[in-house]
Amino acid sequence: MTKKQTSTEATSQQQKLTLREALSTLWQIPLFIMSLVMLGVVLWHIRPHTEPVTFEQQYQQLVSLSEKDAFQAFYQQADLLRKSARGDEQVGLVHGLAARTRMKELLQRREIGLGTSVKKSVPANYEAIIQDYKKALQCNMPDPNSPAGAGPYRDIALAKWALGKPQQAIECLEQALDRQEEYDASMHELMVRMLLNQRGEDVLHKAETHLDVILAEETSTTDQKAWAFVRKQEVLIAQGRETEALKALEEAKGTLSESKYGEEVEFLRGRALHRSGRADEAELVLRDLLEKMNDRGDIYAQTALELARINYEQDRDWEARRFYQLAAESQLGKDWYIAAKLGLAECAALQQRYDEAVSLYQETTELLEGKPFNRAVDVARVQQSLEALTTSLGTLKQYTTALPFIEIEQKIDSQKDVLSAERFAQMHARVAQQLLEELEQNRREISEPSETPEEKAWRQQRQEMVTAHFEQAGRQYQRVAKLAVGNDDLYGWSLWQAAMCFDKAGNVDESIAAWRRVYEERRGDTLWPTGVFRLAQAYQANGQYDEAIRYYEELRSTHPRHTSAFEGIVPLARCYLLRKPSEKEKAKALLQGILYDRTLTPDAPYFRQAMFALGELHYEMHDYPAAINVLTEAIDRYGDDPMLGKSMFLVADSYRHSGLGLDAALENLASDPTATVIYEKQSDLRRQHLEHAREYFDRAIKFYEQLPEKQPDELGRLYLRNSYLSRADCLFDLGQYQEAVRLYELAVLRYQLTPTALTALMQVMNCQIKLDKPAAARAASERARWQLRKMSDEVLEQDAGSPRREEWERWFSWVEQAGMW
Numbered sequence: 001m002t003k004k005q006t007s008t009e010a011t012s013q014q015q016k017l018t019l020r021e022a023l024s025t026l027w028q029i030p031l032f033i034m035s036l037v038m039l040g041v042v043l044w045h046i047r048p049h050t051e052p053v054t055f056e057q058q059y060q061q062l063v064s065l066s067e068k069d070a071f072q073a074f075y076q077q078a079d080l081l082r083k084s085a086r087g088d089e090q091v092g093l094v095h096g097l098a099a100r101t102r103m104k105e106l107l108q109r110r111e112i113g114l115g116t117s118v119k120k121s122v123p124a125n126y127e128a129i130i131q132d133y134k135k136a137l138q139c140n141m142p143d144p145n146s147p148a149g150a151g152p153y154r155d156i157a158l159a160k161w162a163l164g165k166p167q168q169a170i171e172c173l174e175q176a177l178d179r180q181e182e183y184d185a186s187m188h189e190l191m192v193r194m195l196l197n198q199r200g201e202d203v204l205h206k207a208e209t210h211l212d213v214i215l216a217e218e219t220s221t222t223d224q225k226a227w228a229f230v231r232k233q234e235v236l237i238a239q240g241r242e243t244e245a246l247k248a249l250e251e252a253k254g255t256l257s258e259s260k261y262g263e264e265v266e267f268l269r270g271r272a273l274h275r276s277g278r279a280d281e282a283e284l285v286l287r288d289l290l291e292k293m294n295d296r297g298d299i300y301a302q303t304a305l306e307l308a309r310i311n312y313e314q315d316r317d318w319e320a321r322r323f324y325q326l327a328a329e330s331q332l333g334k335d336w337y338i339a340a341k342l343g344l345a346e347c348a349a350l351q352q353r354y355d356e357a358v359s360l361y362q363e364t365t366e367l368l369e370g371k372p373f374n375r376a377v378d379v380a381r382v383q384q385s386l387e388a389l390t391t392s393l394g395t396l397k398q399y400t401t402a403l404p405f406i407e408i409e410q411k412i413d414s415q416k417d418v419l420s421a422e423r424f425a426q427m428h429a430r431v432a433q434q435l436l437e438e439l440e441q442n443r444r445e446i447s448e449p450s451e452t453p454e455e456k457a458w459r460q461q462r463q464e465m466v467t468a469h470f471e472q473a474g475r476q477y478q479r480v481a482k483l484a485v486g487n488d489d490l491y492g493w494s495l496w497q498a499a500m501c502f503d504k505a506g507n508v509d510e511s512i513a514a515w516r517r518v519y520e521e522r523r524g525d526t527l528w529p530t531g532v533f534r535l536a537q538a539y540q541a542n543g544q545y546d547e548a549i550r551y552y553e554e555l556r557s558t559h560p561r562h563t564s565a566f567e568g569i570v571p572l573a574r575c576y577l578l579r580k581p582s583e584k585e586k587a588k589a590l591l592q593g594i595l596y597d598r599t600l601t602p603d604a605p606y607f608r609q610a611m612f613a614l615g616e617l618h619y620e621m622h623d624y625p626a627a628i629n630v631l632t633e634a635i636d637r638y639g640d641d642p643m644l645g646k647s648m649f650l651v652a653d654s655y656r657h658s659g660l661g662l663d664a665a666l667e668n669l670a671s672d673p674t675a676t677v678i679y680e681k682q683s684d685l686r687r688q689h690l691e692h693a694r695e696y697f698d699r700a701i702k703f704y705e706q707l708p709e710k711q712p713d714e715l716g717r718l719y720l721r722n723s724y725l726s727r728a729d730c731l732f733d734l735g736q737y738q739e740a741v742r743l744y745e746l747a748v749l750r751y752q753l754t755p756t757a758l759t760a761l762m763q764v765m766n767c768q769i770k771l772d773k774p775a776a777a778r779a780a781s782e783r784a785r786w787q788l789r790k791m792s793d794e795v796l797e798q799d800a801g802s803p804r805r806e807e808w809e810r811w812f813s814w815v816e817q818a819g820m821w
Helices: 003-046 055-067 071-085 087-108 123-138 149-163 166-179 185-198 203-215 222-238 242-256 262-275 279-292 298-313 319-331 335-350 355-368 379-395 399-411 418-445 452-482 488-505 510-522 528-539 544-558 562-568 569-578 585-593 605-620 624-637 645-662 661-670 673-705 714-732 737-750 755-770 774-789 794-798 805-817
Strands: none
Touching: 003 661, 055 071, 055 262, 071 262, 071 562, 087 123, 087 149, 087 585, 123 149, 166 185, 185 203, 185 222, 203 222, 222 242, 242 262, 242 673, 262 279, 262 298, 262 673, 279 298, 298 319, 298 335, 298 399, 319 335, 335 355, 355 379, 355 399, 379 399, 379 418, 399 418, 418 452, 418 488, 452 488, 452 510, 452 645, 488 510, 488 528, 510 528, 528 544, 528 562, 544 562, 544 569, 562 569, 569 585, 569 605, 585 605, 605 624, 605 645, 605 673, 624 645, 645 673, 645 714, 673 714, 714 737, 714 755, 737 755, 755 774, 755 794, 774 805, 794 805
């Protein structure tokens, strides 16, 4: 056999073996699957036969967790069971159990209920109790109108109380009592405690009703009746029925003196004596009680507080302070501690320790935020105290001192009392006005050139405070307007005051917005025309002359004979002058119209204003003869006008301009031999004008110098300074150089070490040159240079139109080199 045949047979044999193995494997796959199926059947038959867990079983497990106080596990399971519960009954059962369990947990942790030892939990816990109970009651688990509903309503009341909703809490507790079949003294006691923490006449009456129920019920225990008796006397005293309470306390003194209520009975007897006007007897009773007490608890604190009030009312403030401190030391963090802090605040204020009083009032209000419901003191009592204090300080015009106290009052005013808000706005306005008056007084006492940097900084700070307080007053009056619902008069008045305050603050944008509200909302009010005038003034102050003109003209159109329409004439004329392009003729016609109005007499203030304004307008238009004519008549007619100095200066300057205005004509006439007569007349007229100018400059100087010391304002000081220089200039222009030197020297003496003195000395030099006195001229120049060296740069820069130091030095150098002497 060949090698090839041997190899072929071997390959065939191998293929036969591979086929048999493959067939064998195919037979094994069904057997494996069958084995798995058989195993599954066996496992099915041997499985444990367990029934599904029912709702009742899960609910019992939940009850068990609640009974074992396993609260975290309970809440987890309760959440799951809520989701799987079906029908109102199951849903109601789960929610009811969840609410009761949470109540149980909070009671154990003392985080729900009434009393000084109760702590606060997170609001979500109280809200969960309310929601769970509400859901349970909706599902009739229990029936909300059945006796079984009393418990849920009581618990809801406690949760509402913990959330700071006392009125809702009391209403829920009333529902609980309505559903109660059997008498439960604890429910009535809880109601009394809630009511007494609320205060008020109606509340006290309700509390008395529940106390009478406890006292009348035969099943009440002796201790419950004793508690109710003591509380009733407290209620009677609070109602002003001290005599009735005193009689009952005297009768019960023997019975209760040795009980745990003995000290409280004696305390209430002292309080009743105090409230009935027998303060001396009350003090003896309470002092004796205080000395006997060993336990410094609630009664000790109340006794100390009552003694403090007795002493405070009799102006024994240091003794009152001592008793308040005793109460505070014995009741740290408790209800009576807050009352003690309030008393200490009142004592500090009475003793004029205002910073301490502010701190104590703030502490009191902060404590009240944490304990809003307590028997010792409430927010209304603190507000009453603060209102009395701020009213007293306001009467004494101590507005700045009063402001921090009224700010505290505003912070605790949860009811948004409109009258309180109005007092707050008024206080800010009064503080601003008082500061403004101080500032004006300071300005009168200290002239600007002699003002020190410290005084300047003080004035700037004061001005900023004035602005801030007026702005705050404006905002607070706007708040009053929002709160003045249903009180149209107060609403309108508040809008008006807000606008006025923004005006005084110099806040033009806010002022315009406020006056626009008056314009738009109060049309028809008596003050509306004045409001339109103020709106126009605000636009004018803001440089919005077209808008200002619009409202001035509307005012003249709608109320032509109103006082504000006449007051607006001069400002309207100024707007015509200041708008682009200027309307001088229109302004002049407007002012002349007032002078020609036959219904107005010269005594009318508008007539006076128009005459002075028309004279100034003529001056600005360079119509000097007309200016002289109108202003001299105004000066003669209104000799008491506060701006008379300015008008005298304008008349003087008009005469000077008129005189100097003839120089060009005189120069021409001097070269014409045929015009000698005309030349002499014109020369004489020039002399008369300049002499009249000097006369009126003299009158302006006399006017300003006769004013009270420091009285002229900045503009007045400018007119006075210019009058000194211009008066001497008139004599220089007249060629009376020796007399001019004397007047220039007066200016140097008054304004030494200022740019004005330098100007006057240079004119002295010019006069001496004219007088051919070179030595005297040089001496004047040297004096000027000496003054320049002594002047600070700050003084030189105060006058915007004055040359700087370098310019003066160049001028002196030029004079020196010019060889004038």
